[in-house]
Amino acid sequence: MKTNILGIYEDEDVLLHAIDKLQADGIVVADVYSPFPIHGIWSRLKLTTRLPYATFVYGAVGAVAIFMMLYWMSVVSYPLKFGGKPLNTLSFIIIMFVGTIFIGTLLTFLTYLGREKMFPGKQVVLPDPRSTEDKFVLVIANTEDMNDQETKHLMKMLKETGATEIKESTVNDHE
């Protein structure tokens, strides 16, 4: 069975120092559960997201698609003149602008949910539920492969870096 060791911290600054020290010691920090976003963590755990690129593509494709729709409807399908204005007019910009935002926003949100594998009613078990409240839970993965000496060293490191509580968890990683 997969076992993780959790180091529970009380403060985000202590936690960030702890990650630095653990990593300097060669210990791999698998994950951190926290009640709010901590900006220093992402660079330390080398996490990135490509969400902005997706949004850009949605926006670009959306703008073109909406222009094509407007053009087809008012120039090709039913070319009806309103107030002597040209069929293909500059005022398409307004619908394109708003429509681009519509498509970009909706698809970005759906992509976010998709990547996070989140959906209404999904059941999850957290390694420690207090991580949604006031605790910062640092996860060291796959400790069942460690020998006694390594485990002892890890425990010592966690304690030294300020973990107020250390425990084992069999909850699988969510990534």
Add this chain to the structure above:
Amino acid sequence: MYNTRVRGILIKGNKTYSDVSRDVLRPLDAPTPIWWWVTAGLAIIAMAWGSWGFYNTISTGIGAWGLNNNVAWGYAIINFVWWIGIGHAGTAFSIFLLILRQKWRTSINRAAEAMTIFAVMAAGLFPLLHMGRIWDGFFIFPYWNTRGPLWDNFNSPLFWDVVAISTYFMASALFWYMGMIPDFATIRESTASKIKKKIYGAMSFGWIGNAKSWLRFETAALLLGGMAAPLVVSVHSIVSMDFSVSVVPGWHTTIFPPYFVIGAIFSGFGMVLTLMIILRKLYSFKDYVTDGHLDAITRILTFISLIMATAYMTELFTAWYSGSEYELFTFMKNRVTGDYTFAYWTMITCNAIIPQLFWFKAIRKNIAIVFIMSIFINIGMWFERYVIVVTSLSKDFLPATWATYSPTMTEVAAFVGTIGLFVLGVLAFFRWLPTIAISEVKGVLKETTTLKSFTDEN
């Protein structure tokens, strides 16, 4: 050199992280208070009367309203623009203050966004009702039909309105909901009630709050916010184009888009102030929505009020400078003086003069006065829309068709009904949702600021 400026704190009372969750979630677990039932009862009565107004309009037609050939837009459009303006607060608060890195927004943005949602709902009812044949309302959407196919007129500002407002509603609702996901998870993990655990658990979408999900969350929030920011500006610009693309004197001006956007943010912030004063009183949120927060909002309102005053003066100047006698007539003979003097000067007093009292610290610190002034702003902004819609239409180019407008009971009922809807929505939000963004407040618990509103307190 040392930075000698005193730094003020954003959240008072030396809160711990768990204090924040406990304080914000306390009202969710408490029994429903009496004031809630009383207000909800009043709101439902208002909605019942409003339903009568809606029924009357739909069954009789627009003839149930006090409109005539000249003044073809009345209460419905006034109230529509008014509600949309109020609906600008949430996004303005969250997005602009996010971009301006104003961390104090975190205590207020959730409630402001909730307000946006309900205000936009209330606003959306009016154009729908104004269609007259509401059952044909779906004609507005471009869909493959058997009438040609006859597509929409994509050059019509009224169609732009539909697109802009539905997009605004969707974007604000997504942004609002997304912000609540981590807070729902907090409720899910901390509540003792099984039913609550199930409901809030389902609404939390299985949020886990690990490093990667926070990264994606922050990125997505910033992207949604970044896209909503131009939307805030464009929605009310488009609403203003309903007027300004016409040739009616008093409407046909290039100042309208910025004038409307600023007006919307002004009325939105006014309503935020009204609601936050009530919220912090009812739920004892004084440590979260501090006097500093209210002070910061009043300072913003003072500044926006100055812009409003500039816009009013610009309109008058342009009317004179344009040399157009119709413009000059509308502004000088039908607004500043004439039949609608009361509405015009109420607008000027409430929007341009009264908020200037916020220059005085004693007034900014007196919450009762601030509360009353915030209501005056809401009234003033309603009269602004009244002045714009009614004065211009009542006396246009052809004196033979001049007409006056007064609303019928049906119109008043519909307006009161939407107020009931808004109040009931806000009450539901107060009762069942986390009214302050828990995870965001936890993130700024240690933050300090050099903003004067917050340093003055120490």
